Amino acid sequence: MTEKWTDFPATALTWEKRNDTLRIPVPELDEGIAAAVTCYPSKAKDMQAIALPTERVPDWQHRAIRKLQQLLERYRALRVYLDICVQCGACSDKCQFYLGTGDPNNMPVARANLLRKVYRYYHRPLEKILGGEAEAFNERVLHEWYTYFYQCSECRRCSVFCPYGIDTAEITMAAREIMAEIGVATKYVTEVVAKVYERGNNLGIPGPAWIDNCQFLEEELKNETGKDIRLPVDEVGAEVLLVMPSADNFANTDTMMAYAKLFYALGISWTTSTYCNEGGNFGLFLNYRNLKKVNKRILDAARALKVKRVIWGECGHAWRAGIYTNTLNGPMDFLDPPHPVHICQFTAEMIKRGALKIDKTANDDHIVTYHDPCNAARAGSLLEEPREMIRATCNKFVEMPANTIREKTFCCGAGGGLLTDELMPVRMAGGKPRAEACRSTGATYLATPCAICKAQLPEVMKHWKVNVKVGGVHDLLSRALIL
Amino acid sequence: MNDAAMLWNVIAAFIIGLAYVSAFVFVGGLLLRLALYLKTPVPLKIVQTPGPKNVPGVFARLVGDVVIFPSLFKADKALWLGAWIFHVCLFFILLRHTRYFLYPVPGLVIDWQTLSVYAGFFFAVPALYLLWRRLAMSRVLYISGLPDYLTLILLIAIAATGMLMHYYARVYLVDVKAFTLGLITLAPVAPPQHPIFLAHFLLVCALLIWFPTSKLMHAGGIFFSPTRAQVDNVLYPRYVNPWNDEVQVD
Numbered sequence: 201m202t203e204k205w206t207d208f209p210a211t212a213l214t215w216e217k218r219n220d221t222l223r224i225p226v227p228e229l230d231e232g233i234a235a236a237v238t239c240y241p242s243k244a245k246d247m248q249a250i251a252l253p254t255e256r257v258p259d260w261q262h263r264a265i266r267k268l269q270q271l272l273e274r275y276r277a278l279r280v281y282l283d284i285c286v287q288c289g290a291c292s293d294k295c296q297f298y299l300g301t302g303d304p305n306n307m308p309v310a311r312a313n314l315l316r317k318v319y320r321y322y323h324r325p326l327e328k329i330l331g332g333e334a335e336a337f338n339e340r341v342l343h344e345w346y347t348y349f350y351q352c353s354e355c356r357r358c359s360v361f362c363p364y365g366i367d368t369a370e371i372t373m374a375a376r377e378i379m380a381e382i383g384v385a386t387k388y389v390t391e392v393v394a395k396v397y398e399r400g401n402n403l404g405i406p407g408p409a410w411i412d413n414c415q416f417l418e419e420e421l422k423n424e425t426g427k428d429i430r431l432p433v434d435e436v437g438a439e440v441l442l443v444m445p446s447a448d449n450f451a452n453t454d455t456m457m458a459y460a461k462l463f464y465a466l467g468i469s470w471t472t473s474t475y476c477n478e479g480g481n482f483g484l485f486l487n488y489r490n491l492k493k494v495n496k497r498i499l500d501a502a503r504a505l506k507v508k509r510v511i512w513g514e515c516g517h518a519w520r521a522g523i524y525t526n527t528l529n530g531p532m533d534f535l536d537p538p539h540p541v542h543i544c545q546f547t548a549e550m551i552k553r554g555a556l557k558i559d560k561t562a563n564d565d566h567i568v569t570y571h572d573p574c575n576a577a578r579a580g581s582l583l584e585e586p587r588e589m590i591r592a593t594c595n596k597f598v599e600m601p602a603n604t605i606r607e608k609t610f611c612c613g614a615g616g617g618l619l620t621d622e623l624m625p626v627r628m629a630g631g632k633p634r635a636e637a638c639r640s641t642g643a644t645y646l647a648t649p650c651a652i653c654k655a656q657l658p659e660v661m662k663h664w665k666v667n668v669k670v671g672g673v674h675d676l677l678s679r680a681l682i683l
Numbered sequence: 684m685n686d687a688a689m690l691w692n693v694i695a696a697f698i699i700g701l702a703y704v705s706a707f708v709f710v711g712g713l714l715l716r717l718a719l720y721l722k723t724p725v726p727l728k729i730v731q732t733p734g735p736k737n738v739p740g741v742f743a744r745l746v747g748d749v750v751i752f753p754s755l756f757k758a759d760k761a762l763w764l765g766a767w768i769f770h771v772c773l774f775f776i777l778l779r780h781t782r783y784f785l786y787p788v789p790g791l792v793i794d795w796q797t798l799s800v801y802a803g804f805f806f807a808v809p810a811l812y813l814l815w816r817r818l819a820m821s822r823v824l825y826i827s828g829l830p831d832y833l834t835l836i837l838l839i840a841i842a843a844t845g846m847l848m849h850y851y852a853r854v855y856l857v858d859v860k861a862f863t864l865g866l867i868t869l870a871p872v873a874p875p876q877h878p879i880f881l882a883h884f885l886l887v888c889a890l891l892i893w894f895p896t897s898k899l900m901h902a903g904g905i906f907f908s909p910t911r912a913q914v915d916n917v918l919y920p921r922y923v924n925p926w927n928d929e930v931q932v933d
Contacts, residue, residue: 229821234927274926276723277909283716284904287831288766289816289823290758304825313826326896331829356910359731361758361764363748364901365910368727374903429933488726524727526921581915582731607733 203527205625206223208233208596215636222601222637223678224245226293226471227302234303237626239350239386245251246387247593249394250490253383260382264337265322267381268374270324277370282319282457285309287364291358293366295368296610300629305348308358308368315375316343342384348529350374350386353618354485355574355611372616385486388620392482393490396497400475401446402482407474413449414438414472417457424457425683427462434505442470442481442543443522444513445651452654454671455514458678462547465683470511476501479518480651495521496529508536511543514672516573516615516650519580542576544649544673548585551592557682563594566669570599571634571657573650583607586649587671593680604637612648614656631660639666647671695873698884702866705888712895713903720907726924734915741914745906762816769809776800776842783863800849806842810835837890843885854880899911 210227217223257263272279291308293299294584298306305311313333318341320327321334329333331411335341354369379385395404405413414431421429432438440463448456449472465469476497483490502510510532512522522540526532526646530537570590577584583606590597604610613630614623634657638646646657646668752770755763755889779799782788792799808880814835817827848854858875865872874881893899906912 226822227827262846272723274721274724274726276725276907277729278908279723280720280904280909282900284901284908286901287823287826287828288755288762289820289826290762292822292826294758304822307822307826309826324896326893327830330833333828356731359910361754363752363755363758364905365731365748365754365908367731367910370729370909448764489930490931492927492930496932523917524916527727527924527927529920532921540918578731579729581734581917583733607731 208301208625208629211300211632215633215640217601217640222417222604222633222640224293224299224603224633225297229304230302231304233268233627234297234301234306234351234473234626234629235347235445237351237623238347239388239620240622241663242385242387242390246390246394246549247383247385247595249397250390250486250494252380252385252390252487257385260342260384261337264342264378264382267378268319268322268337271374271377272319275370277367278374281312281364281370282316284364285312286315286363288363290361290363291366291368291506294355294361295352296355296613296630296633297353297626300360300613301351301626303351306351307342311352312366312368312371313340314348315371317341327640345375345379346384349379350618351610351623353614353616353630355615356578357436357574357608357611360578360607369616373485373623373654376485383609386617386620389482389485389617392617393486393494394483394539395476398493399447400473400497401478402480403446403450405446405450405477410449410472410474413453417449417453417460420453421457421596425461427464427683429457429460429683432469432471435469436473438469438471438505439508440468440470441498441505441507441510442472442513443501443510444472444543445475445480445515445517445518446478447651447655448513448672449477451504452514452651452672454675454678455654458672458674458681459513459543461678461681462550462556462674463683465681466550471505471507473501473505475504478574479512479515479520479522481517482617484517484521491521491524495525498522498534499529502535509541510535510539511541512650513543514649514654514674516580516652519582520575525581542580542582543587544582544585544589547674547677548588548592551589558593558677558680559682560593560595560680562598562680563645565677566594566645567596567598567641567643568594568645568647569597569638569641569668570605570673571612571638571646571648571653572605572614573648573653574609574611576649577609578607582649586647586670588675589673590647593676598641598643600637604633609626610634612638612650612653612656613660615652619655621653627656628660628663631656632664635660635664635666638668639664643668645675646670647676656679691876692875698874698881699866699871701885701888702871705879705891709891709894713900716895716900717903717907720904723739724925725909725913726926728913728917728922729909730913730917731910732915734911734913736915738914741912745912748905764917765809765812765816769806769813770833772802772806772809775799776845779803783860784867786860786864802850803842803846807839807846810839810842834893834897834899837886837893841883841886841890844879844886847879848877849884852877852879
């Protein structure tokens with residue numbers, strides 16, 4: 201699958217912009233066309249490391265049904281959303297994965313129906329008698345779940361258009377939690393969580409290598425600015441603990457250096473932690489227990505380093521899980537309020553206070569547009585701050601069409617644990633709406649505060665031949681900041 | 684008593700019994716279901732952002748969602764128009780029917796009488812549109828199951844029998860009112876011997892029984908939708924998940 205594939209026919213449709221709206225072509229149904237694109241299954245050692253069954257448990261059907269019952273008792277969203285969907289189809293053309301593949305199981309309502317039919321079988325007798333689609337949890341259903349609940353990025357776009365706000369992400373999360381319970385999960389997601397427990401971050405960067413990278417970036421900064429701008433690690437007593445995506449220290453180093461410059465300019469002491477050098481929380485894509493456990497590391501690190509604040513870096517999933525920190529592992533009252541804080545909120549506030557000297561012309565070589573990461577926009581209330589930052593640091597800022605930004609933003613196509621090579625055909629198809637929206641602006645720089653988006657979008661733009669550089673929001677600040 | 688009269692007495696007793704059973708199932712089932720929603724915790728604050736920052740804001744968002752369907756408007760203009768007219772017609776039809784259960788009849792119901800009759804007549808248009816799109820639009824056809832069609836057909840049949848009584852096979856209203864008031868005062872009398880009225884009434888009983896166990900629960904369920912019925916204040920104050928401690932992490 202990763203070698204060579206033919207694009208889904210759905211992606212051949214024509215997209216155009218009229219006024220401020222991107223006209224979105226809706227493909228015809230092509231049942232099962234995406235069925236062959238599935239994630240590699242988890243490895244036993246990773247499953248063991250994250251306290252899940254190493255292989256499918258013998259009484260898997262029974263355990264899955266019991267888990268469903270437990271989740272119904274624990275999650276109001278699941279209970280209500282399984283009941284009240286009227287099957288109107290308002291969401292059916294809103295998911296980037298349906299628009300890209302044309303596979304009907306990627307329509308949010310049909311995706312949810314994969315779980316709803318099992319719910320109906322065990323919990324809704326009258327609907328079942330009257331001919332509502334109902335099916336026992338069997339091998340075939342499990343395979344459908346494994347395929348299509350891992351073609352959902354949990355981005356919540358469907359929920360914006362649903363008259364009742366039904367959030368398919370909640371359904372997907374429940375299905376994945378049930379599958380995890382019986383020992384069915386994907387290699388990518390479980391590997392990442394296991395790496396966090398072993399090394400402290402999603403990429404598995406060992407502590408010494410992390411420190412090396414930081415020193416290397418300090419040298420880079422010295423060459424660039426002539427100043428001793430530090431990237432402190434494990435510094436007890438620093439004011440701020442920064443939990444950024446580990447990719448910032450490895451791939452998106454411009455963003456990492458931007459954080460360093462920012463704190464340098466403000467004169468605020470900060471540190472990263474080799475125990476927890478990761479904001480991203482893949483437990484979110486798996487089950488509550490791992491969500492909570494990954495999240496706990498942040499507060500443990502904050503306590504150990506005796507910091508006053510924790511600031512989350514440019515990462516969508518990190519922020520979606522980060523905003524739950526107080527609920528999962530709080531109270532956070534040993535830190536200074538407000539908490540949690542996102543770096544874009546922090547920087548936007550500093551700009552407003554006039555604490556930073558900025559030369560906007562430094563970014564004049566770019567026409568900048570902004571991609572709302574799904575988690576930041578629809579789950580994390582982070583819509584204005586990144587825009588305020590861009591307006592404060594760039595002269596040429598253009599928005600993408602109105603129906604593709606803010607709470608209506610399209611997911612990059614790789615969120616929710618889909619950023620893995622074997623899903624490439626679905627990832628590229630799911631990224632098409634964002635690529636076309638970006639193309640319509642003529643922008644040369646696509647700013648986004650999310651490590652998943654920063655990994656996915658360059659591939660998407662290359663694949664759909666949109667000539668744009670993808671980078672962080674703080675990267676723009678970094679260029680314009682006068683030290 | 685002759686055979687026909689005996690048979691009618693049995694049928695009448697059955698209809699009266701069914702009326703009480705369906706009313707009981709409807710009210711009891713609805714309340715139980717809503718109580719279940721209320722009882723089920725919301726572990727994490729999953730409000731769809733940007734959302735209202737305070738309780739009055741949430742209330743306003745929900746009222747807006749119930750009255751004008753703004754999300755549907757964003758999603759699909761034709762469906763929005765069809766669904767909105769459909770629900771407005773239902774509202775007026777229900778309003779008019781309170782006259783059979785209230786004595787004296789409220790002034791508002793009498794004032795809106797004509798409008799309500801038109802609503803009943805016009806109801807067929809959005810209802811048939813909703814049925815048509817289930818069959819004609821491939822994406823909606825794909826997700827439609829038998830209960831989706833049956834619910835619509837049931838509503839259409841109820842409206843059709845209602846309009847037949849109004850325009851064609853008129854039923855003697857005094858008998859109807861005696862029957863309905865008898866039911867609610869727990870002193871039931873036999874229903875009018877009018878086949879279309881009886882069909883209308885039985886279909887309504889079926890709808891009431893169907894309601895709590897079907898997608899019709901969207902009517903009350905929307906108030907329990909966590910993405911809409913929460914304040915967008917996830918960062919402060921601390922939100923507590925009642926079962927958080929049951930999930931142990933080392």
